[in-house]
Amino acid sequence: MDLEEFRAGLDRWLDEHDEALRPAFGPDASFDDEMDHLSTVKRLTFDAGWMRWGWPERVGGLGGSTLMRAYLGEALAARDLIEPGIYSMTEVLAPTMIEFAPPALAAEMVPRLLRGDETWCQGFSEPGTGSNLGSLSCRARPDGAGGWRVTGQKVWTSLAQYAQRCVLLTRTGTPESGNRGITAFFVDMDTPGITVRPIRAIHGRDEFCEVFFDDVPVPDQRRLGEVDGGWAVAMDLLPYERSTSLWHRGAYLRRRLADLLATAPGGALDPEALGAAVQQVFAFHARSRATQYRMAAGERLGPETSIDKLLLGTTEQAVYDLVAETVPERVAVGDDPDSVRWRTGFLYSRAATIYGGSAEIQRNIVARRLLDLGSDR
């Protein structure tokens, strides 16, 4: 299957199955409804084969270019069938499992994620560990019988309230060991000792959670990568977060910009602001498109993806700044479903320069790794 064949086949299939794939609810749906709908879309696309292309056969995929994964998310977002924030978690978590989990574990688990049978979350950030990931302190100790016991707290863990599994970073070295003393695990969320407390976010959703670990047993078979080798797991995952996922998000932003352009009241759009936002979306598309091709060619993605991440943040905020200038009354005082959606999108867009490594951290990476400006101390 090549991309052209995939595109033509998928487009046709999406046309034919629009009714089954389209959410039955409006923009005022609950998060539970949205998660249910996401599972439905993943199951239907998996069972029809589309979701399996671009993933290795040893984890239930059908092989082929990763461009097909990029296109599937793009097509679903462009048709407004998914919200890419929750859909694209797969693009971050599945590659980590494929690379670092024992092969039998990856073969057993990854298909459940792809098919939407399970939701997974990513336990990285902690109350004392935001941008400085290497300082995390959630502790994993050997239990004396070959396994591990985890105690500590995670925060900003998206979808933890729905998740069956968690890719978790823990401290296994001394507190001073920094990024050399971190180990990654694949933890069952129903293990006794795990408590999840959702956090209400600014846009009215329980977007993320606090997760508490109280002496939680984890078998060594659930370790991802080497003991004290968790930093490699985290670093390996971040470029994925900035490739396919960003491409999906770009398709979503394009769609929302098109919606604004189609529905804005006459005279509300400022030509210069509109032109600049459209150019920005085009430039992001161009940048991310080149990244998709580099990934598909097997190139190892690195610090240059910080440019993609910075550009996405800038673009998402440019689009929603335009929304806020063009339909301010909908964002501020509208209570109809469309207004609620514009408001939610606007509020959520403020996080685009914060999550997944803040814009400041990305600039630090650009300065050190791409501009060779040396250390910042």
Place this chain on the structure above:
Amino acid sequence: MDAATRALLTGSLRQALRAGDPRAVDAALAEVGWAEALQEEGPAAVALLFTEQGAANAASGALDDVLTAATGRPGGAFVLPGYGLSAPPAETTAGGRLRARGLGTSRLAHADTAVVVTGAAAHWVSTKDLRVTPVTGVDPELRLVTVEADGLEPSESVPVDWPALRAAGQLAVAYELVAASRAMLELACDHARSRVQFGRPIASFQAVRHRLADSLLAIETAAAAVSVAAERDAADPLLAGMAKAVAGRGARTAARHCQQVLAGIGFTAEHAFHRHLRRILTLDGLLGTARGLTRELGTKLIRTRRVPPAPPL
């Protein structure tokens, strides 16, 4: 173009751009086969030459070559729209004669013929019939001229598509803007690494690092847009206009940050920075400024109410 050909061509173009004043550069480019490369390789040759030209802060009549080649009849000079304008520089007046108001590159001073474009056709005229005035402006090294002519009688006219011509020229200028921006960033990074204050290189201060990072972001954003807009042999007018606007805006962003980092030395005529600043201020206005093109795009989209299609994966 394979890698070996590309390296060879890049080397000889780079050499030619060092020949001296724009007329000498034109002669050197002719010698190394630039016109043939343009004919055979099209957009790939444009990318190479204008990138080298921007990096070297060189001036030539290569933009005239790109634009005349796009009419199907390469050679001579090409009359550009006035600074900041993107409409055809000429119009037909009573009696079928032409009236032209625009800009010329250094080429116009030593070419025998020039192409002036009206709404639907390219017309060949003698440069003797044009009133040509040198422009000093912010970038005297570029040797631009203003062109005025009334009652012109073309020796020949052929129908052309102005948006397509303009797009070819816009992409060339956009490559040059991106390369000039990279040159400014390189100067600023060199300075930040070597300039010591408070006992450490100023490159170690986050306020400085973030300005330089933002410059690279602006440059890579523009480079990506230009590269996608130039993918096809015939430039798409809409994509080329967007790419030129993004490149012009990116160059101004990079210039602002880099000049601040260069501080005092960047304010002198002894340091190379000012040459690039002068160049990008001028290039931004050739075939439309970032601001003008952006407004033009927005106005059009408000009419059509559709986001323009982007090249698929």
